[in-house]
Amino acid sequence: xxxxxxxxxxxxxxxxxxxxxxxxxxxxxxxxxxxxxxxxxxxxxxxxxxxxxxxxxxxxxxxxxxxxxxxxxxxxxxxxxxxxxxxxxxxxxxxxxxxxxxxxxxxxxxxxxxxxxxxxxxxxxxxxxxxxxxxxxxxxxxxxxxxxxxxxxxxxxxxxxxxxxxxxxxxxxxxxxxxxxxxxxxxxxxxxxxxxxxxxxxxxxxxxxxxxxxxxxxxxxxxxxxxxxxxxxxxxxxxxxxxxxxxxxxxxxxxxxxxxxxxxxxxxxxxxxxxxxxxxxxxxxxxxxxxxxxxxxxxxxxxxxxxxxxxxxxxxxxxxxxxxxxxxxxxxxxxxxxxxxxxxxxxxxxxxxxxxxxxxxxxxxxxxxxxxxxxxxxxxxxxxxxxxxxxxxxxxxxxxxxxxxxxxxxxxxxxxxxxxxxxxxxxxxxxxxxxxxxxxxxxxxxxxxxxxxxxxxxxxxxxxxxxxxxxxxxxxxxxxxxxxxxxxxxxxxxxxxxxxxxxxxxxxxxxxxxxxxxxxxxxxxxxxxxxxxxxxxxxxxxxxxxxxxxxxxxxxxxxxxxxxxxxxxxxxxxxxxxxxxxxxxxxxxxxxxxxxxxxxxxxxxxxxxxxxxxxxxxxxxxxxxxxxxxxxxxxxxxxxxxxxxxxxxxxxxxxx
Numbered sequence: 238x239x240x241x242x243x244x245x246x247x248x249x250x251x252x253x254x255x256x257x258x259x260x261x262x263x264x265x266x267x268x269x270x271x272x273x274x275x276x277x278x279x280x281x282x283x284x285x286x287x288x289x290x291x292x293x294x295x296x297x298x299x300x301x302x303x304x305x306x307x308x309x310x311x312x313x314x315x316x317x318x319x320x321x322x323x324x325x326x327x328x329x330x331x332x333x334x335x336x337x338x339x340x341x342x343x344x345x346x347x348x349x350x351x352x353x354x355x356x357x358x359x360x361x362x363x364x365x366x367x368x369x370x371x372x373x374x375x376x377x378x379x380x381x382x383x384x385x386x387x388x389x390x391x392x393x394x395x396x397x398x399x400x401x402x403x404x405x406x407x408x409x410x411x412x413x414x415x416x417x418x419x420x421x422x423x424x425x426x427x428x429x430x431x432x433x434x435x436x437x438x439x440x441x442x443x444x445x446x447x448x449x450x451x452x453x454x455x456x457x458x459x460x461x462x463x464x465x466x467x468x469x470x471x472x473x474x475x476x477x478x479x480x481x482x483x484x485x486x487x488x489x490x491x492x493x494x495x496x497x498x499x500x501x502x503x504x505x506x507x508x509x510x511x512x513x514x515x516x517x518x519x520x521x522x523x524x525x526x527x528x529x530x531x532x533x534x535x536x537x538x539x540x541x542x543x544x545x546x547x548x549x550x551x552x553x554x555x556x557x558x559x560x561x562x563x564x565x566x567x568x569x570x571x572x573x574x575x576x577x578x579x580x581x582x583x584x585x586x587x588x589x590x591x592x593x594x595x596x597x598x599x600x601x602x603x604x605x606x607x608x609x610x611x612x613x614x615x616x617x618x619x620x621x622x623x624x625x626x627x628x629x630x631x632x633x634x635x636x637x638x639x640x641x642x643x644x645x646x647x648x649x650x651x652x653x654x655x656x657x658x659x660x661x662x663x664x665x666x667x668x669x670x671x672x673x674x675x676x677x678x679x680x681x682x683x684x685x686x687x688x689x690x691x692x693x694x695x696x697x698x699x700x701x702x703x704x705x706x707x708x709x710x711x712x713x714x715x716x717x718x719x720x721x722x723x724x725x726x727x728x729x730x731x732x733x734x735x736x737x738x739x740x741x742x743x744x745x746x747x748x749x750x751x752x753x754x755x756x757x758x759x760x761x762x763x764x765x766x767x768x769x770x771x772x773x774x775x776x777x778x779x780x781x782x783x784x785x786x787x788x789x790x791x792x793x794x795x796x797x798x799x800x801x802x803x804x805x806x807x808x809x810x811x812x813x814x815x816x817x818x819x820x821x822x823x824x825x826x827x828x829x830x831x832x833x834x835x836x837x838x839x840x841x842x843x844x845x846x847x848x849x850x851x852x853x854x855x856x857x858x859x860x861x862x863x864x865x866x867x868x869x870x871x872x873x874x875x876x877x878x879x880x881x882x883x884x885x886x887x888x889x890x891x892x893x
Contacts, residue, residue: 275368283323320415376418450492538583577645703794788828
């Protein structure tokens, strides 16, 4: 555009810009403090642009090469000003970049925005793009004064966000841009410091939070008023105060993650981690890398040494921080890493992130997915190396975060193969330590077909299971699954290195090739001899059990409950019940030890008094005993207690 005079003119915003202002204030940004981040980011972008142009046009930087961003709060005028000595804009550029939010595709962009989708044009969040309008969230008036390099005049733009703006040429002594916000009353009179954007500490904290690693110094100028002191050093309250201007640099400017990792001391990493994530302990592992190629990014990740107390709560905050060109974009991004790596802390900084209009949400792009996959590989490789090279450290990690890995095996089908070698379990072969599945496989006898496991609330409970007796006698190793998610994870895996998992309390034990062939023949013979007895027990317990069998796994115990090969196990049924899910029931099979004295009592009762009260009581008591062994209450605890008392009294009378 060309213009003939310097006169002030009033213009209307482009129609879509009016819509944008409304969306900006009412729906896009979730917290008003974001405006400061946006304006600082725009100022940084303007300086970046000038520095880039100056590489080929040295005259651009001659005027002022000491690049800085200034913030000036003024309580007297209720204004907040941010200025830079970057590129600045011409009269026409102000109209194009601020009066109009995009030269083409604006309506389609807004439609996507309304649908909560992301913009595809990164220019919209560049210098004085959409982020500029965030100023209207906190300001009743916004005044911009800018001057492009090589221009003799500056440009003043002003609006109250009512659909119009004024623009005129003005005097400005240096290139760059200054934006002054006349704050709405609620943002300079609030009793809450975090909502008062003239409060020095609030501004310091916001810069530290969002823009600490901007590469240019962010300086705050403020007026300091001091009363003079008398000869005794006391403040002279009635004397006029002296006003002095002070300047304070608010940001550190050099992101730790941009430095060469060979030059960073371990203690620097530790301190950075503790400051950023408010952890008292040093992290267990540090992953610092820079990747260039199709997607450029730098990552600094930490594996904590201890899980937060609320780590496994669904509402707990997890995820890594995102930065774009050292500008903080998002905290706790859950979309970058899979859920099972939710314990990882840290940040990713990439100029290639495709951000949506508010810089608050990340577009689900190919770049994001590629970065996420690379990070996942790096983290898993780090854990694998720790497991192989520092077992004690890995076992400490496992105690803190192993459950998350197991949940990943259970819930994330695509990750099972990646995670199976990281799993650790206590076992009957290791009294104190833990074993990997690979280590278990290497210790298996050549003729062992399956990987055995037992479930229990703790190690002692698992070891005492009657189903363990035969395996213990044969010297076979059994994994102990003591966590609620363990059996779900094992079931999800199905097998490991072509060896299926076998619960000691589920189906047949597959011991045919481990000296059990003769035992199996004996069991079948005993079953045939006592088929009538077994049928009678099954009929009495009809509705409670699916079957009654002669056990080939019991040695000293009289009875046990096992579940069938198909369907869920008894332990799974209990866990689901605790979660108020009673839809799924395990198939209950009552196994009897034919070598136990109680079995002979049942045989005699069935032979002499079939269907008698005494026979039925014995059946009920054996079933209740089997339930108790599994950690389940009898169906009728009172009846069970009365039958035990009656049996005790009967035995006492017989001994007299």
